[in-house]
Amino acid sequence: MSESPSCCQCCTSFIFTLGLTSLFMWLSLRPSSPSFYIQNFYAPALNNTTNTTGATINTTISIDFKIKNTNKDKRVYYDALNITLYYPQNQSIPVGNTSVPEFQQGHHKTASKPVTVQPVEISWEDAVKNVSSNGTVRFTVYLATSVRYKIIWWITRRHRMKVHVDVNVDKQGKQIEEKHIKLKSAAHDGGSHRPSFSGLSAFFFVLLTVW
Known part of the structure; x- marks a missing residue:
């Protein structure tokens, strides 16, 4: 039994x-954190093929961001993307900033967000000399935002994100990296921002x- x-x-x-x-x-x-990339970075003031002596310097910088929601079944709600630009000669003071209005993104979708930073307050004459002598100059781009995730019918609390990347620019004023440059978590934020x-x-x- x-x-x-x-x-x-x-x-x-x-x-x-x-x-x-x-x-x-x-x-x-x-959920997985969204991924941020720079597709194109252009500083027309450094383009020595178009600039001529006496011409007015274009102090803007154009950046084209690509943002990927890697979640297969979760929508992402973004607060405004706050973008800050630094130049290596003085990393403690931003040389320009701009923002992208809040938006939302469907699951497994990719968004393109072009922005123009203006004016970029650096010594462009020195920057032109540096790129002429060294072949490249470097900028640092920071992006800060908060995101929420929609999981089925539930929307999570906000998760803060701060990422950055160094961009090397050549004598044509363009990024030298041919592929998209991925922004990574800022070091002082303790690494990954995975919710x-x-x-x-x-x-x-x-x-x-x-x-």
């Missing part, structure tokens, strides 16, 4: 199953502890 499972065995089995279910839900619902679900994580931890 076979013995029926004990109450303890049933509880253990139930908790284990619930824990696995919680883990699956956490992995499936956890987390603290409540679900704590619940899963308690289940494992009890089990």
Whole structure:
């Protein structure tokens, strides 16, 4: 005569199953941070093929951003993208800034956001000399925003993001990198800005502890 499972065995089995279910839900619902790239970067003042002596210097810089929502089933809501430009001679003071209005992005979609930074306040004469003697000059682009994710019918809280990248510019005023340049998390922000679900994580931890 076979013995029926004990109450303890049933509880253990139930908790284990619930824990696995919680883990699956956490992995499936956890969103991935969007990816930011620079497709084109153009500083016309550094283009020595078009500038002539006595011509008015164009102190603007054009940047074309590509933004990818890598989530297959999650919509992303972006607050305004705040873009700040630095020049290496003085990294503590921004030389220009602009912004992109808030927008939303469907799952697995890519958006193109061109911007113009104006005026860019650097010594353009010195910059032209540097690019002529060294072949390139470098700018640093910072992008800061907050994002929310729509998961089924639920919209998450805001997750702050700050990313940056160095862009090397040649004598034609264009970025020397042929491929898209990916912006990476700013070092002082502690690395990745991958969102987390603290409540679900704590619940899963308690289940494992009890089990």
